[in-house]
Amino acid sequence: MRWEGDDGRHEGWGATVFPDGWVSTGPADGGVRVHLIGSDGRIGFDRGDVVDGRTAIGWRGHCACGWQGPLWERVAKARHDFAARRIYALTEGLLFGDAPDDVAVAIRAEWETHLDPPTLVTVRQAAEAVRRARGHLDAAVHAAREDGRSWTQIGEAAGIRRQSAQDRWGP
Secondary structure (H helix, E strand, O other): OEEEOOOOOOEEEEEEEOHHHEEEEEEEOOEEEEEEEOOOOOEEEEEEEEEOHHHOOEEEEEEOOOOEOOOEEEOOHHHOEHHHOEEOOOOOOOOOOOOOHHHHHHHHHHHHHOOOOHHHHHHHHHHHHHHHHHHHHHHHHHHHHHOOOOHHHHHHHHOOOHHHHHHHHOO
């Protein structure tokens, strides 16, 4: 299961964790496709393998931005403690290493906490719109100057004084 952030900068998923730093990237014939995580927190797709999901040591959230959530450790029944992220999971049905449903829900909630709040997403989107608009305005002024328009005409069109237009876009 993959999740998308509202700003298009985040794609998250719950990964099964295996010994030696391997994490799941999807099902495969007879088990789970696994890859290593790089030092930047991103999956290294250059080298992979297929393993039996029953060898999983736990689960954690991952994001395309490099974020990694805490490990939900797979433990023996006597050590099970959901609040401490120690989870007992039967090996039956774990061929693909899927997290128990309650763990999957908790991992998604952890992933969501690393996303920017909607108000900051709106600020980021508005700032990007301003940057694009400035680029369009600069190009339009350049075209107007190439067309022989005066700084007075350009200033009037931009809603500013001639001197301000020349100071901003002039040579």
